[in-house]
Amino acid sequence: MSNDPMNNNNALASWLQSHLPDCDGRYQLEKFASGQSNPSYLLNCGEQQYVLRRKPPGQLLASAHAVDREYRLIKALQGSAVPVPTALALCEDDGVIGSMFYIMSYEAGDVHWDPALPAIETGQRRAYYQSLIHTLASLHNVDYVFAGLQDFGRPGNYFARQLSRWTKQYQASATQTITAMDQLIDWLQANLPDDDAQSSIIHxxxxxxxxxFFHNSPDVRAVLDWELATLGHPMADLAYYLMALRLPGEGEIKGLQGLDLSALGIPEEAELIDLxxxxxxxxxxxxxxFYMAFSFFRLAAILQGVYKRGLDGNASSARAIRMGELVKPLAELGLASIK
Known part of the structure; x- marks a missing residue:
């Protein structure tokens, strides 16, 4: 984390003092280094710590970076079986720091980046995977109507709408012909399953x-980064998560492909689906x-957009270029998932 120029902002100091009972107006912000598209900061107010999560400044797509949606969802999930930070306050006045933001509790714990869980003892890794699956199932079991989220998305026909959206996005950002991607799109369009009316909150x-996670524990303390949450088909979340078992073991997006899961103490895909x-x-x-092939397609389409923005100078160019190199391999993995 690093210091941020939002410090010494009188408007923010006044807002914090009026919305956080433990803040007297004196504060310190440090930006989290990891690359969220909605910038997040550790907020120190005396002895209390919070997280400030903001919409990026500048011109953005109307539906992008909707931190008010994140705040609403986290607030609706308070007290449910889904562990989330505590939603504390939302500021919709762009005049305070230049864009909308919200404050939530700071949750201290462990975040793991490598799905092989090298920092965890072999005999404990299964428990982490089981905990992740149970947490996802708990999210999908939430009655979103009872939670007041019936208008949080459009129930039904999720895959048809998403396939159309991401196909258009991919084609608009394409910089070369990737035969595997075109073949994957054709297969998905030809094999779109009938809508089965499954609908839930999806991350x-x-x-x-x-x-x-809680420190040195497989128990989940909080699910984070809800920017893409909506109402949709729960299998989209499950397949997206289980892609990690099929992704290459090296590179920008690390997975478990080719590794001996049994030796690592990690459950196989079929066991996790059953759980x-x-x-x-x-x-x-x-x-x-279909669900797995779609997940590879969606991720490839997203990364093609990142690559195009990098070429246009609107993203970190070096990382964007590396992400762009993953589009073809991801499309090929999507095709390989079709039996």
Whole structure:
């Protein structure tokens, strides 16, 4: 983390004093170094610590970086079986720091970046994976109507809408012909399953490094980074998370491909699917090949957009270029997941 120029902001000091009972107006912000698209800061107010999460300044797409949606969702999940930070205050006045922001509790704990969990003893790794699956199932079991989130997205036809959206996004940002991606899109369009009316709150980016664990424990302390959350098909979340078992073991996005899961003490994909279905008391998914292929396609489309923004000078160019190099391999993995 590093110091940030938002320090010494009188408007922010006044707002914090009026919205946080433990803050007398004196504060210190340090930006978290990890690359969230919604910048996040450790907020120190005396002996209390919070997290400030803001919408980036400047011109943005109307639906992008909606931190008010994040705040609303986290607040709605308070007291549920889904561990989340405590939502404390939302500021919709751009005049305070230049963009909308919210304050939530600071949750101290462990974040793991490598799905092989090298810092965890072999005999304990299964418990971490089981905990992640149970937490995801708990999210999908939330009654979103009871939680007041019935208008948080559009229930039904999730994959049809998402396939159309990301196909258009990919084609708009394409910089070369990637045959594997075109073939994957064609297969997905030809094999789109009938809508089965499954709908739940979905995280949209559920992966190991978006979860905070209690220190030296497999118990989840808080699920983080809800920027892509919406109402959608729960299998989109499950397949996206389980992509980690099929991604290469080296590179920008690290996975477990080619590793001996048994020797690592990590459950196989089929076991994790069964565990999820047991937790939700549902049948095993009938269209798993589609869900997995779609997950690879969606990630490839997202990274193609990152690559194009890098070429246009709107993203960190070196990292964007490296991300762009993953589009073709991801499309190939998507094709390989089709049996």
């Amino acid at each position: 949209g980016d559920y992966r190991l490094d978006n979860v905070m 999820y279905c047991q937790a939700r008391q549902i049948k095993s998914p009938a269209n798993w090949d």
